[in-house]
Amino acid sequence: MSADTRQPEQPATGPEAPKKIPTGVVLGKDGKPCRSCTSFASWANQTKSALKISSSGGSAGAAAAAAMAATTAAVAPSGPADCPADVETLGRGTWTLLHTIAAQYPTQPTLGQQADVRGFIGSLSRLYPCWVCAEDFQKFLAKSPVLATSRDEFGRWLCAAHNEVNEKLGKPQFDCNLWEERWRTGWKDGRCD
Structure with missing residues (x-):
């Protein structure tokens, strides 16, 4: 579930040049900006750019652009809590859910539980709101199918999946030997107690 700036294929329509x-x-597959695939900061910059264009014609537009700039500067990087999730909020929430599922997964799951978790991960890879992230996850699943014959195996598989995304985003790798301490039992220093 990584973010990137790939654009979907779009047929050229009419004599107009593509918009920058x-x-x-x-962009979503419909050719419109995708909130779920874009960070709040990039989304706000897009909105500010649109307001600047409209503000060149009058003071009302300039006031709106100034208000937007002030709002953007005062808001957390992922935006206000009551706005649609951006790619970063969505990613953090999804990884939290997945790692927590792994932490509560049975140590010796039944064949049915294994099928359920594989089905859930497969469905998630197709339904994930960020199409770029979804396609990346589908590619990961094609080369590294879900391993779920035990809690430890599933937790380590999920950690490896998360690390692949971290690598694409230039983030540090997590030591998968610590996955259970991070997501199930809490750190040994007691800070989670």
């Missing part, structure tokens, strides 16, 4: 979109804004 701000860096970091990802």
